[in-house]
Amino acid sequence: MEFSSAEIQNEASRLFTKLKKVDWTMEKCAEIAHLTLEINKLKKEKNAVILAHSYQSPEIMYGIGDYLGDSYGLSIKAKNTEADIIVFCSVHFMAETAKILNPKKEVRVPTIAGCSLAESIKPNDIKKLRKEHPNAGVICYVNTTAEVKAECDACCTSANALKIIEGMPQNELIFVPDEFMAKNLQPLTNKKLIPWKGRCIVHQEFSDESVRQVKSMYPEAKILVHSECAPNVVKESDLMGSTDDILKYVFNSDANQFMLVTECGIKDRVKTEFIGKEVLGSCILCPYMKQITLEDVLTCLKSPSSEQIIDLPEDVIKRAKKSIDKMVEITEKN
Ligand code: SF4
Incomplete structure (x- = not known):
């Protein structure tokens, strides 16, 4: 797509009003202006919505994102959107969650980025844990793959984890995959939490x-x-x-x-x-989240590869949705 120098200049000024707060120069904004212009134009033409996780780069969040937020908040936005295409700028499991909640919509993800927590556990690990602790319920943090969610009783986010723990009928709960989160929650409940060994590398x-x-x-x-x-x-x-x-x-x-x-x-x-x-103080960049570039988003909108389109087996969607529904039910009750 070709843009006039006036269009580029206007777009660079729009970007600069936000990005100067994170130390971007006008020149740097001008360099990406043609990309944000093209993405925002295509977004309208294709009736797409771009959801940007709060760990995305500033040019994604403020240049092209329609909504910013955490994984759960964005999935709810995805559920309520009228758009035909949802482009989820985040790691793969979050786009999967959006697909579970919107099986009829096309959900796309610009890169196939993983997450150390989501990759730390597989469906068979849950089956094994259930055998070892037959009386325990299973809660999975939202940072898990759809296949893992499908094996659990309830999902949770970092915002509602304690509510979900208290709302489950069992007194013993397998809590996967974040070991630290389980250990941080243990002193806040009388229930016994059985942690997994996953860690967020950030x-x-x-x-x-x-x-x-x-x-x-x-x-x-x-x-x-x-x-x-x-x-x-x-x-x-x-x-x-x-x-x-x-x-x-x-x-x-x-x-x-x-x-x-x-x-x-x-x-x-x-x-x-x-x-x-x-x-x-200092912060730490997530190498998975920061993989996504404006170029990736453009490809994802223009002509996505099959990998960029989230495709999950129907039975996985159905079973994973049960875990998410349980979370919503407990959260709304309490
Ligand atoms: S910050 Fe941690 S939990 Fe979040 S995507 Fe990156 S590795 Fe995964």
């Missing part, structure tokens, strides 16, 4: 020492930690929660300084969307 890297350093330099700062972090890091926090919990806390807090112990995308969102809030 959140496992944060140390309690780095948090204490920030706390000693900025005693007024609020420390907001993702529940995929290790328990000794969570111990140092003012809040343990999901990415949306972290963003809500910053939005509602009177404090001005925050350490966000999570992926760098959340830092970008706070810098771009919340004026006057200072983010301290």
